[in-house]
């Protein structure tokens with residue numbers, strides 16, 4: 519009989535799962551649709567409770583030529599969930615890979631849905647999600663819920679991943695997606711790393727109910743949280759480096775414009791706070807003087823932030839910096855004049871209402887300001 523590659527590889531990491539592993543393997547098999555060839559790869563870290571031996575024994579009693587093979591990778595010691603999964607992936611032979619826990623928190627009847635998302639509907643990653651409509655968690659303490667939601671929020675906000683459940687341990691993906699990528703595989707969060715490193719691919723989320731395990735205990739501990747922080751920092755840096763390599767000029771142009779506008783908005787706040795501070799905080803200046811100080815302060819913070827953050831210019835040699843600062847202030851003043859002129863033009867010449875005119879004028883002036891500073895203050899090509 520000719521051995522062909524299986525169509526799906528299912529990775530099941532285990533550490534001390536002697537009470538769960540055989541039942542989950544059986545349950546996985548029952549959920550595989552007829553006519554599908556699979557391999558299930560258990561990755562065990564030399565579990566003290568003998569999980570590895572139990573699986574060996576189970577495998578040796580299975581029929582040899584079956585459409586649904588089971589194999590086991592023995593690792594010498596507990597080296598962490600993410601790295602166990604990565605080991606499994608490296609030895610997987612199928613083009614579609616499913617990753618899931620062995621403790622029945624991840625219901626196997628979801629597997630066919632994950633697989634068809636990839637094989638039939640051509641998604642690149644399919645995530646079994648607790649946090650989309652129809653999904654939920656059962657049996658978790660409030661503390662665990664808060665940690666999970668907090669970690670999810672951090673991932674979405676700081677790493678810009680779009681999935682609602684980037685912390686899921688239950689997902690499927692197309693294997694060729696990870697060709698050429700290297701993984702840190704720190705702690706628990708292999709999916710998060712995959713999402714950050716493959717941004718822009720097609721993702722589907724499939725709702726499911728996460729059920730807390732009945733046997734054994736979670737291996738998640740405070741060390742996992744430290745691992746999490748470490749991996750978020752690493753992935754954040756990875757994202758920044760990838761951004762620098764972004765070659766499409768339109769993306770670079772507009773992401774810089776967005777930063778420039780963000781800095782502008784922060785300047786309004788600085789302006790307001792500093793003016794108030796001088797008008798009746800640390801001193802009782804005449805309000806015109808206080809406002810002037812506020813304006814100067816905000817122009818200065820705007821300048822520094824735009825130099826460092828928007829345009830990534832770290833060269834603070836005095837002569838150059840002073841020259842840039844002068845230009846920046848000149849353009850800002852020009853921008854203010856432009857804004858005045860535009861408001862007048864919209865309201866008086868065109869009879870457009872003041873609020874709308876104001877928004878349009880501020881937007882146009884800020885954009886003009888951005889273009890001038892990009893080209894003349896920070897000496898970048900307009901469209902590079």
Ligand code: GDD
Pocket residue numbers: 530531532533534535561562563596597598599602618619620621623666685686687688706731735736737738
């Ligand atoms: N080989 C190996 N090595 N397996 C491990 C290790 C390890 O160091 N640590 C955990 N496992 C296995 C467990 O035996 C189990 O099958 C699976 O990985 C998940 O471990 P649990 O300890 O049960 O994790 P959990 O239930 O707290 O967390 C689950 O839910 C999280 C969602 O909030 C996991 O699926 C996480 O990946 C997921 O983020």
Ligand code: MN
Pocket residue numbers: 619621623731736
């Ligand atoms: Mn679990």
